[in-house]
Amino acid sequence: MRESHGVVKxxxxxxxxxxxxxxxxxLAMALVEPAPPFRIAAANAAxxxxxxxxxxxxxxxxxxLELIPHAPESSLHAVLESVVTQHGSQTILDSWTARPGVQTHREITVTYASPPGAxxxxxxxxxxxxxxxxxRRRLEQECMRLLALAGVGRQMVTLDPDAMLAGAAASASLLCDGPAVIYLVEPGGELRRAASHRVMTEMSSWLPLLPGRHLLRLLRKAIETRERxxxxxxxxLPEDERALLTQSHAMWLVANPLRTRAGVxxxxxTVWRRRRTLPEDFQALDQVAAQTAVALEHAQLHTAAxxxxxxxxxxxxxxxDTVWIVxxxxxxxxxxxxGRRLLGLxxxxxxPPLAELTPCLDGPDGEDRALGRxxxxxxxxxxxxTVTGALCSFRRTEGDPESWLLTSAAPLRDxxxxxxxxxxxATDITERRRSEEMLRLLAAASNTLVASLDHRATLTAMAGLTVPSLGDxxxxxxxxxxxxxxxxxVEHxxxxxxxxxxxxxxxxxxxxxxxxxxxGLQDLAIRDSPEAPLVTMLREEERTGMLRALRLRACMIVPLVARGRKVGLMQFAMSRPGRGYHPADLGVAEDLAHRAAMSxxxxRLYQQACxxxxxxxEFLAVLSHELRAPLAPVMTWIEILRRAPDPARVRHAVEVIDRNVRVQRALMNELLDLAAITRGKVALEPRSIxxxxxxxxxxxxLSGEAGAKTIRLQVQLPDGGLVVRGDPNRLHQVFANLIANAIKFTPEEGLVSxxxxxxxxxxxxxxxDTGEGxxxxxxxxxFEMFKQQEEGARRVHGGLGIGLALAKRLTELHLGTIEVTSEGPGRGSEFIPRRSTSSSAIFACRRWMVTNS
Incomplete structure (x- = not known):
């Protein structure tokens, strides 16, 4: 047969x-009439x-249509009419279920033909x-199964649990042609929905995110039995499982456990809508579940890792600490x-390469050397x-400060x-090593400072200990x-x-x-500048040359303060590159300065004590002399009176004895007054005078004493009186001591005004006075007690050196002041007591006196 112009001939x-x-x-064949109802013209046995x-x-x-059972009438009529009209050939694929579970497929082809004689x-x-x-169906199902498995395989490489589970649910849904849900077992044993595909809204109540114990018993049983x-x-069926099947128009519920070596x-x-299923379909679902379990385990391990x-x-x-890995x-x-901070990165x-890092490291000398390169x-x-406890120093560049590292190293093995x-x-022990060094320095300095009371020698020795630890x-x-x-x-x-x-x-x-x-130096100071006070204190013409010679980079200035008084200055300076000062160094310097000032x-206290x-x-010797001197004439006249009691001699003896007793009594009174004032026990009796x-x-x-030395007493007093408030006896004592002191140190023919x-x-x-000055x-x-300008063998004048001290303290008790001036030896001297006459000063004096009475 051949086809020409749409007709098969x-x-x-x-x-x-x-x-x-x-x-x-x-082959079943029939020729039919070209018009409806398309009657049979000829038909073979088939x-x-x-x-x-x-x-x-x-x-x-x-x-x-009567000869073709289960024929699709409308389709076949349409094809016949189309072929009659348009000629050519058309085919219909017809399928029906001959018996339950068995489906028949046939292919009906209509061709416009011209058989011989017809x-x-x-x-x-x-x-x-x-x-x-x-x-073909089996091939499609196999392709579908392979596609589902391929989908899981593609998701395995993602190592993303959420994406992988979503892909696994989609693959399972492809196999069953219905909804698919994946539930995971939580650490507490509860189930959690992790992924789903093609789940309708009305099904969400039966497939919740966190199902209770009364739901999904099939799923729980599959997990317990580890079987599909x-x-x-x-x-x-239970209500939830029956609802899932009816709402999905499905025939099967399948639960596959996700098994791994560690457990389920x-x-x-899966809810199966597919009417015809093969064992291979369930086997493919088993493979999807197995691959999903492996992929999920890997993803979880990857996430944990x-x-x-x-x-x-x-x-x-x-x-x-610094960690290095090579x-x-x-x-x-x-x-x-x-480590990056240590490298400045x-x-x-x-x-940097380790080869560039190695030259920056340097092992210490002596017992601390523990590293090869x-x-x-x-x-x-x-x-x-394995290396443990190795000590080395580290410096990034030549000008950087030095760091000390305590290192340990170990190999890494497969x-x-x-x-x-x-x-x-590597542990940075720079601060610890520095602290230990400073503690040793302070201990050595303390031992040096207490070794001798010659503070200049001990301070010089202490300064030698501080270099180079605290400065160059x-x-x-x-x-x-x-x-x-x-x-x-100067130590260097x-x-x-x-x-x-x-x-x-x-x-x-x-x-x-x-x-x-x-x-101007209120406290400690650090200066990162070559212009250190060490140099700036010099004269201008000397400063330039010394700056060039010292090459200073940083300095530290610390005052020496003893009991609130600044007694000196201690300066430290750095000249070598890579060195500088930190606040911790300032604390050590402060401690050293404090110990030096104490030294x-x-x-000085020892010298003052000596x-x-x-x-x-000397005072006791003078006191002994002063007490013994009045007794000598008294004893002499007593002996004279004992041997020759002449009335004229008696009168003269009485005068001598009385005068010396008075001198001794005055001396004793001054001592008692001074002791009372020193202890704060003096009692004033103030009144207007x-x-x-x-x-x-x-x-x-005192005119008699002045006359005995032919000293002129010149007095200049104001007219009308000058009234103040005070103790007349104590004020008399003040003026008497000042005038007596002037007469005592004024030579004969001198003047006291x-x-x-x-x-x-x-x-x-x-x-x-015009005295010795x-x-x-x-x-x-x-005005210090027992202090006299002439001491030892140079003493010419008697006395204990307490008159002026007593006068000063009595004046201060009256809220007054006393000053002394002198132009020098041989030029005389002048004492100026001053006392306010105002009512407030008088009241203050009264108040003080009441408090101390």
Whole structure:
């Protein structure tokens, strides 16, 4: 047969031959009329057999649809009409269920043909294609299963549990042609919905996020038994399972556990809408569940590993010590933030090669040397050895400060015990080592300072201990009691700077410069500048050369303060590169300065104690002499009277005895008064008195002593009196002591003038003499007890040295002041007591007296 112009024609063949082929062909064929109802024109045995007819039954004139059981009437009529109209050929695939579970497929083809002797008629052929269609369906299902498994496989590489579970649910849904849900077992045993696919809204109540114990018992049983469970629809199913099947128009519920080596992670629940299922479908679902379980386990392990890695990274970053990690080729591959700070690197800066790092490390001398290449022990660790407690110093560049590291290193090995790298942990012990060094320095300094009371020698020795620990230079300037400056020998770390140190000591500061610096230096100070006070205190012409010689980089200035008084200055300076000062160094310097100041104060207190002891011995000798001197004439006259009691001699003896007894009594009274004033036990009896009369009485009392030395007493008193409030006896004592002291130290033919005047609201007296005068250095000590300008063998005048001290204290008890001036030896002196006459001062005096009475 061939097709021409849309008509299939039979090639040259006789009618008899065509009829024979047509009748005995195994393919069901029939020629039908070209118009509805498309009656049979001719049909072979195979075609008649479709409707259960035999050949002898005949079929001519019967509508074609009556001979094709279960024929799709509308479709077949439409095809016949289309072929008659348009010619050509069309095919219909028809399927029906012959018996339960068995589906038949046939292919109906309509062709516009022209058989011999029959004209142009539609030719219908019917072919049973059940086996072909079943093969195709099985192939499609196999492709679908492979597609589902491929979907799970693709998700396995993501290592994202959520994405992987979503893909697994989609694959399971593809297999069952219905909803699929994955539930995971929580640590507490509860179920949690982790993924779902094609789940309708009305099904959410039966597939909740967290199902209770009364739901999904099939799923729980599958998890418990670790086996796949398949349940068909029956009326006796639990409500939730029956609802899932009816709402999904499904026939099966299948629960597959997600099994791993560690246990069951959960289960996959599928609702099967597919009418015909094969064992391979359930096997594919088993594979989906198995791959999902493996992928989920891997994803969970990966997530746990990532969390552990993040935790370890966090721990590594938070470790305060430096951590170095190198690979087998000694490349530095990892360090933490402490290591980057030590290297001066930012978070994103590349790590330097270990070969560049090694020259920056230096092992200490002596017993502390423990590293071969001084590479934090990493080389030894790469050779399989463990290093512990190795000490080394580290400096990034030549000008950077030095850091001390205590390091330990160990090799990193794989499962086969091969060294694949090394790790080193370095603890920065710079501060600890510095603290230990400073503690040793302070201990040594303390031992040195207490070794001797020669504070200059001990301070010089202490300064030698501070270099080079606390500086390359140490200079100590002392401000003595007489305001002179003493610069102790300058200590230095470089022996080649000996001449510079000697010159620096020679060029020490003058007292004015040092006092000004001490006054302006309120506290400790650190200066990162070559312009240290060590140099700035020098004169301009000396400063440039010394700056060039010292090459200072930083300095530290500490005042020496003893009991609130600044007694000197201690300076430390750095000249070597890479060194500087920190607040901790300032604390050590402060401690040293405090101990040095205590040493200075202790030495001065010792000297004062020795001086006080000497003055005490001298005072006792003078006191013995002063007490014994009046007794000699008394004893002499007593002996004379005992031998020759002459009345004239008796009178003279009485005068001598009376005069000496009075002297002795006055001496005793002064001692008692001074003791009472010192202990605060003196009692004043204040009242209004006229100072004019009181001074006149004192002058009259002492005129005899002045006349005995032919000393002129010149008195100048104001007119009208000068009234103050005070104790007349004590004020008489003040003026008497001042006038008596002037007469005592004025030579014969000298002049003592007593002047009393009013200055504003104050009464001012001046007791001036032309006597021996006072040396300037002794002026501050004039009013000290038992202190006299002439001491030892130079003493010419008697007395205990308490008169002026008593006068000063009595004046202060009256809220007054007393001053002394002298132009020097041989120029005389002047004492000026001053007392206010105002009512407030009088009241204050009264109040003080009441308090102390």
């Amino acid at each position: 039979v090639a040259t063949m006789g009618e008899a031959a065509f009829a024979d082929v047509f009748a005995h062909a195994p 075609f008649l057999g479709l409707g259960g007819r035999r050949v002898h039954d005949g079929a001519r004139g019967i509508a074609v 004209g142009n008629l539609p030719l219908i052929t019917v072919r049973d294609v059940t086996e072909r269609e079943e093969s 469970l398949t349940v068909p629809y029956v009326a006796s 992670l959960g289960a996959v629940l 990532e969390k552990e890695r993040a935790r370890l990274d966090l721990i590594l970053e938070e470790i305060p 690979d087998a080729d000694a490349r530095l591959v990892r360090t933490n933030s402490a 930012g978070p994103d800066d590349p790590l 001084r590479d934090l022990g990493l080389e030894s660790a790469l050779q399989g050895r 499962h086969d015990q091969r060294v694949i790298g090394a790790v080193s942990v 230079w140490c200079v100590i300037d002392l401000l003595e009691d007489d305001q002179t400056v003493v610069r102790l020998p 770390a470089d022996p080649q700077q000996r001449e510079t140190a000697t010159e620096l000591r020679r060029l020490g500061p003058d007292p004015t410069t040092l006092q000004a610096m001490l006054a 200075i104060d202790n030495a 001086e006080a002891d000497r003055r005490k011995d 006229d100072l004019v009369e009181l001074v006149r009485a004192c002058v009259d009392t 007593v002047i009393l005047e009013r200055q504003g609201d104050a009464a001012v007296a001046r007791v001036r 006072i040396e300037p250095a002794f002026l501050p000590q004039v």
